[in-house]
Amino acid sequence: MATTTRDIGPLYNLRRFLGRSLPYVLLIISILPIVIGYAWLIIATFSYRTEGLFPIDANGNIGGWTLRNWAFLRDPKIWHVTLNSLGIALGMVVGVGFVSSLAAYALSRMNFAGRKAFLSLTLILHAFPSVTLLIAIFFVLNFISGIPVLGPRFGYNTVGGVALVMVSLELPLGVWLMKGFFDNISWDMERAALIDGASRFRVWWEIILPQIKPGLAALAIFNFLSGWSAFLIPFTFTVGTKVANLPVYLRQLISDTAPTNWNQIAAVGLFQLIPVMIFFIFTQEMLLNIYSGGAKGGV
Amino acid sequence: MRVKLENLTKRWGNVVGADHINLEVGDGEFVAFLGPSGCGKTTTLLMIAGIYKPTEGIIKFDGQIVNHLAPKDRNIGMVFQSYALYPHMTVFQNISYPLKLKKVPKEEMQKHAQRVADMMGIGHLMDRKPAQLSGGQQQRVALGRALVKEPDLLLFDEPLSNLDARLRLTMRSEIKRLQMELGITSIYVTHDQVEAMTMANRIAVMKDGRLQAYATPDELYDRPRTLFIAGFVGNPPMNFLEVEVVRENGDYHARREGFDVVVPADRGVKAAGQGTIIMGIRPEDITLGDEGIVGEVYVVEPLGRDDLVDVRIGKADIHVLADPEKGLKVGDMVRLNFDTHKIQFFDPQTEQSLLWTD
Ligand SMILES: Nc1ncnc2c1ncn2[C@@H]1O[C@H](COP(=O)(O)OP(=O)(O)O)[C@@H](O)[C@H]1O
Numbered sequence A: 001m002a003t004t005t006r007d008i009g010p011l012y013n014l015r016r017f018l019g020r021s022l023p024y025v026l027l028i029i030s031i032l033p034i035v036i037g038y039a040w041l042i043i044a045t046f047s048y049r050t051e052g053l054f055p056i057d058a059n060g061n062i063g064g065w066t067l068r069n070w071a072f073l074r075d076p077k078i079w080h081v082t083l084n085s086l087g088i089a090l091g092m093v094v095g096v097g098f099v100s101s102l103a104a105y106a107l108s109r110m111n112f113a114g115r116k117a118f119l120s121l122t123l124i125l126h127a128f129p130s131v132t133l134l135i136a137i138f139f140v141l142n143f144i145s146g147i148p149v150l151g152p153r154f155g156y157n158t159v160g161g162v163a164l165v166m167v168s169l170e171l172p173l174g175v176w177l178m179k180g181f182f183d184n185i186s187w188d189m190e191r192a193a194l195i196d197g198a199s200r201f202r203v204w205w206e207i208i209l210p211q212i213k214p215g216l217a218a219l220a221i222f223n224f225l226s227g228w229s230a231f232l233i234p235f236t237f238t239v240g241t242k243v244a245n246l247p248v249y250l251r252q253l254i255s256d257t258a259p260t261n262w263n264q265i266a267a268v269g270l271f272q273l274i275p276v277m278i279f280f281i282f283t284q285e286m287l288l289n290i291y292s293g294g295a296k297g298g299v
Numbered sequence B: 001m002r003v004k005l006e007n008l009t010k011r012w013g014n015v016v017g018a019d020h021i022n023l024e025v026g027d028g029e030f031v032a033f034l035g036p037s038g039c040g041k042t043t044t045l046l047m048i049a050g051i052y053k054p055t056e057g058i059i060k061f062d063g064q065i066v067n068h069l070a071p072k073d074r075n076i077g078m079v080f081q082s083y084a085l086y087p088h089m090t091v092f093q094n095i096s097y098p099l100k101l102k103k104v105p106k107e108e109m110q111k112h113a114q115r116v117a118d119m120m121g122i123g124h125l126m127d128r129k130p131a132q133l134s135g136g137q138q139q140r141v142a143l144g145r146a147l148v149k150e151p152d153l154l155l156f157d158e159p160l161s162n163l164d165a166r167l168r169l170t171m172r173s174e175i176k177r178l179q180m181e182l183g184i185t186s187i188y189v190t191h192d193q194v195e196a197m198t199m200a201n202r203i204a205v206m207k208d209g210r211l212q213a214y215a216t217p218d219e220l221y222d223r224p225r226t227l228f229i230a231g232f233v234g235n236p237p238m239n240f241l242e243v244e245v246v247r248e249n250g251d252y253h254a255r256r257e258g259f260d261v262v263v264p265a266d267r268g269v270k271a272a273g274q275g276t277i278i279m280g281i282r283p284e285d286i287t288l289g290d291e292g293i294v295g296e297v298y299v300v301e302p303l304g305r306d307d308l309v310d311v312r313i314g315k316a317d318i319h320v321l322a323d324p325e326k327g328l329k330v331g332d333m334v335r336l337n338f339d340t341h342k343i344q345f346f347d348p349q350t351e352q353s354l355l356w357t358d
């Protein structure tokens, strides 16, 4: 009897240790490829060539660190392109945020003819892959180009035009998300404000919007990220480097004729990634909000 | 301010919220809307507030039709069951919000809000957010917010339902006292008949969107016009028995198997010769004694001050209030005396009172 009880101790501890560490082991194994990928990317941007994870110089020896892949930072073009990316991203944040919080409020709170139909229509619209719409959008942008004041800003081959298209494609999702947040706000609060003497617009601005700040923030982040990394729309509706954004610029570095400097491409890619990563680290909690459908009972 | 509702109706497709409500509230009067959940109390209140547009009918304030007026132009204050405080604002900001919207100068706003908050006993909590307050305190903030703009009409939608029993009692008397002091015409929605009976000058009893009765608490209690009112008003509820009233030797008897009481002639005459009708008698109008109808104790529910005793007479169950000192037990035989001056009679088909018709 005595021996068995003594044996259970270590055995039990071992099993407990395994039980605790197993999830970590599994998690580490599963993210290992991603971590290695990023490590590779970062190392590659600072080397002439890499062999596996190791940078090598012209003679095939380990070493060969260099900053030449980052030389593009001295080219004013990259900053122009970055600015374009930023413009598209911020355009989406502001455009989608503003329009969808107004539209969703109306859809959540007011009863009007065609409300149901509108809601299901927007959902269907969201289901369309943007690729199928490219040709139609081209005609729309071309048409806008012909309008005097708007044309040069929002027409074909302009950053504004790209932002406009991206905003419209994102609106259905934005409206639905925002509607979910508005639906969570009690009607009584709104009625109380109306009785207190607020206009409908003030109710929206002073009473309701402050309650869905987490939702707005989540939507903003979401849109910033998708605007920042947009490729298909900018690639399709812009020509040349003047109005390209970062992902399109990256694509232009891959030449069909000359040999491609992959390490430079890695550097540009990393450059594009940095703001996103910083952004994500600070906002991931808010981003999760989008899936839980709003903050409840917050102060 | 006087309020008058004429044929006020609200429908959503087939759903009827309020159905041709006619009613008048006098200046400074405290009126309760009483009825079970879903009977249209809130709907009616929100139409008066201007939040819902009536499908039909007219709302008048002091003789003026206000149907077209927006809520903000009606000068009303409203207290909601959920309090409906603005969670992102402090208590001060909540209370002063109506003044801010009226563009009252800052200093005056501050003074006024503080005065109202002090009156409500929350003057020291001005910098808190609603989430940092107890339910009772939140309710006071809501009340303060409704009062701060000195409304002509106060609307309450079940304001005490979310409070615990003791706080409910305190707030009940406090609201009543405030209303009397300020003299503001008030409409108070509740499903709790004790609240309605104790607070209101008049009670509008509603059921299925219809106004069932509109009368003083005493009248509702002593002269219920319908079976529904008789059963809804009073706690514990009135007993109902199917009886036949016959005249014998100049006396009117209400009879059924194992049951026979002589009822006063003025009541008996209205119920006699109508076949089987429904007799109503409140538990507090029945006493246990040495004489009277014989019954068997079936259930004893202690209520504290009294025992609520379920007595079987033949096939009927009757609730009686008894002194706990008597120590009644299940199976005991008791004798019941009925205060026959309090007996009610109802037509089983129309469910109208046979005693109190127009
Ligand atoms: N906005 C609405 N749309 C459709 N039906 C409603 C609406 N508001 C209330 N109702 C219906 O009207 C009836 C009365 O509701 P309500 O006035 O809230 O009752 P109460 O306040 O007496 O509990 C209920 O049957 C309810 O389902």
Ligand SMILES: [Mg+2]
Residues within 6 Å of the ligand: B038, B041, B042, B043
């Ligand atoms: Mg209600």
